[in-house]
Amino acid sequence: MLVYLNGEFVPQAEARISVDDRGFLFADGVYEVVRVYDGRPFLMDAHLRRMRQGLHALRIDDPGVDGLAAIAERLLDENRLRSGDATIYIQITRGAAPRAHVFPPAGTPPTVYVAAKPFQPHPPEYHRDGVAALTVPDTRWSRCDIKSVSLLANVLAKQAAKEAGAFEALFVRDGIVLEGSHSNVFAVYDGALVTYPACNYILNGITRQKVFDLAGQLGIPVVEAPIPLDRLFTASEVFLSGTTTEIMPVTRVDGREIGDGRPGPVTQRLQRAYRESI
Ligand SMILES: Cc1ncc(COP(=O)(O)O)c(C=O)c1O
Structure with a gap:
């Protein structure tokens, strides 16, 4: 299973985030879950709009939400999820920096993670x-x-x-x-x-x-x-x-x-x- 992490497509087992990541230490980030029906993401634009609003509210720099739809599409292809049920998970955190409540230094890159996984519908x-x-x-x-x-x-x-x-x-x-x-x-x-x-x-x-x-x-x-x-x-x-x-x-x-x-x-x-x- 290939996932996207900070600019790279990598096997999930090789994806690594820092223990200093503020998502890990403070839950300092936002996420979205997008449903995929028969290989097609449903209401992706609306989810990305809400993600931009969340980043703005938390004062996390937008690391390129505009590009996430294309990343999701590639993950669906790479992971052979163009038929059946799946979900896209997107998470953006304020990035990794030595633990302190105040925001990290300006320029600290947000962490961006995207995964596409098969979804088992409810009974x-x-x-x-x-x-x-x-x-x-x-x-x-x-x-x-x-x-x-x-x-x-x-x-x-x-x-x-x-x-x-x-x-x-x-x-x-x-x-x-x-x-x-x-x-x-x-x-x-x-x-x-x-x-x-x-x-x-x-x-x-x-x-x-x-x-x-x-x-x-x-x-x-x-x-x-x-x-x-x-x-x-x-x-x-x-x-x-x-x-x-x-x-x-x-x-x-x-x-x-x-x-x-x-x-x-x-x-x-x-x-x-x-x-x-x-
Ligand atoms: C607290 C909460 N309310 C409502 C929803 C439903 O939101 P959506 O329709 O965007 O999935 C969610 C979705 O995860 C949620 O976590």
Whole structure:
């Protein structure tokens, strides 16, 4: 498996980063995951746009995000991933320098890593029959709009979900359902979608934005508004959106049934439209 690291295409086993890398020491960097369907990256431009925004927010010099799409294409070729399911992983950190909280000296090159790997899709019944979710307190910082590699709260939340037999953990802050550990959350009331507004408390998912587009095309109203946890249980449908999650019906939250406990018609229409848009 060939990967890209700092200007070179190298076998993954030979790829080396410094132990002084700020990604390793401080989680000082950003990342993106892009889904590849039948060898074609999906929504790459939107992912790269968000990566530029993240770099800007963290004041990391752009090491050449414009060139990453071509690098991803070459990795798909070199690794024979032009058919079937795959993902592209991109990570950029503030680079390697002796450990100190302050930024490294000007001119320290950011570390750029890109990998293309086969992707094992979720079992089809997850999308067909729906999944369970578990609510957890949101212990993250308040810049969740940046796709930072600092994911410890997300890791712990997802593990808690797994141990509870659930697919996803839903972060709740001050009684409001914000998003999942790696997905955004939508609820359906009277045929309209409600999801938390894009602000510093959630990641504005690329799939979330795609859902907005598809809902517009299908004539499904979308409202960006807080969803109190007790109101989530009165939704007729709940679903998740995410790059690898796609559009995933949620039929149970904290062991309680949502709607009639089956994926609802609005979610299913969006799932079909999403598939067709790929
Ligand atoms: C915290 C969080 N929210 C939402 C999402 C969904 O974003 P996207 O649709 O861009 O994959 C992710 C994706 O990893 C995430 O980590």
